[in-house]
Amino acid sequence: MSQVGDTPSRAFDLDGQVVLVTGSSTGxxxxxxxxxxxxxxxxxxxxxxxxxAGQRLAAELDDAMYVQGDVSLPDDVDRLVEETVARWGRIDHLVNNAGTTQVIPHHDFDALEPDVWRRILDVNVVGTFLMSRAALAHLGENGGSITNITSIAGLRQVGSSIPYAVSKAALNHLTKLMANQVGPKIRVNAVAPGLIKTPWTADWDEAHARVAETAPLKRSGVGHDVAVACLGLMVSEYTTGQVLAVDGGVTLRG
Ligand SMILES: NC(=O)c1ccc[n+]([C@@H]2O[C@H](COP(=O)([O-])OP(=O)(O)OC[C@H]3O[C@@H](n4cnc5c(N)ncnc54)[C@H](OP(=O)(O)O)[C@@H]3O)[C@@H](O)[C@H]2O)c1
Known part of the structure; x- marks a missing residue:
């Protein structure tokens, strides 16, 4: 924990800290x-x-390892956390980024079969909770953080489908509910991206053009834009229970 008066340039230093990022092979x-x-x-x-792709990325980074696992499966979640602790003996920051959707127009209620709801809520909400619960036992020792990657779809009536938007709204609230319970050593925050250029949105040309036209910052985001906000929340030791929109200002326009 840093003290008042620490050199500002060291605020973003994660030396020796362990960061577990779910869904981190791409995007x-x-x-x-x-x-x-x-x-x-x-x-x-x-x-x-x-x-x-995950193994390649881990090999490229200075000190990293790849662990395969589906965050919606309790056994995979336990293994992910166990392998992390076995390798480095600690976890300092968990980033719940893994997510899924199915693109379905919001007016098409008939397409929203129970299986669609269950898969999206299972990965996005239950997966995030399971990962957080499993990591909590290791996060407290040195002070730690959980950052949930949610979406402005959880804040506005937008998004790739209604179940996706509902799942992200649930995550924004889960962020606050958990933050309210796990202090003082552990903080929980969320980053809610707007439209970001990743493999997920690679063929969403119309949406990218709309954002470039309407957003105050006149472009879609890139992964790095979200990563910077995420890093900021990780090291913001007096911030918890917050949902930070990283959307080029698009939510200012409706
Ligand atoms: N792109 C956007 O515009 C945007 C906007 C708002 C929020 N977000 C959120 O940002 C996060 C990342 O999105 P992205 O655009 O970067 O997507 P992406 O490029 O498609 O990457 C998704 C990552 O999540 C992994 N993943 C999917 N299901 C998983 C599961 N059950 N367990 C573990 N990993 C899983 C994928 O692995 P596999 O390849 O092995 O499936 C991949 O590594 C998601 O939560 C998404 O909802 C994205």
């Missing part, structure tokens, strides 16, 4: 893994299917 998670590694962290890279 936003990859950017968070790269940025935290660049600030001295030991990083756990995770994904479910894209194992080669």
């Amino acid at each position: 936003i998670g990859e950017a968070i893994a790269r940025l935290t590694a660049a600030h001295g962290a030991k990083v756990v890279v995770n994904s479910v299917r894209s194992t080669e």
Whole structure:
């Protein structure tokens, strides 16, 4: 824990700290893994299917390992945390970035079968909770943080589908509910991205064009934009229970 008067330039130092980023083989998670590694962290890279990409990324970073696992499966969650602790003996920061969706127009209620709801809520909400609970036992010792990657779909009537938007609204609230319970050593915050250029949104040309036209900052985000906000929250030792929109200002316009 830093003290009043610490040199400001050292505020982002993660030397020796262990950061576990779920869903980090590509996109936003990859950017968070790269940025935290660049600030001295030991990083756990995770994904479910894209194992080669995850292994490649871990090999590229200074001190990282790849662990395959689905955050919605309790056994995988336990293994992810156990392998991290077995390797480095601690976890300092958990970033719950893994997420899934299905693109369904909001008016199409008939397409919202129970299986669609269950898969999205299972990964996005239950997975985030399971990861957080499993990591909590290790986060407290040195003071630590959980950062949930949510979405402005959890704040506005937008997003790739209603179940996705509902899952992200649930995560924004889970962030506050957990933050209210796990202090003083552990903080829980969320970053709510707007439209970010990742493999997930690679063919969303119309949406990218709309954001470039309407957002005050006149462009979609990139993974690094989210990673910087995430790193900021990780090291903000007097901030908990907050949801930070990283959206180029698009929510200012409706
Ligand atoms: N891109 C955007 O515009 C945007 C906006 C707002 C919020 N977000 C949020 O940001 C996060 C990352 O999105 P992205 O755009 O970077 O997506 P992405 O490029 O598709 O990456 C998703 C990552 O999550 C992993 N993943 C998916 N399901 C998983 C599970 N059950 N367990 C563990 N890992 C899993 C994927 O691994 P596999 O390849 O192995 O499946 C991949 O590594 C998501 O939570 C998303 O909701 C994105």
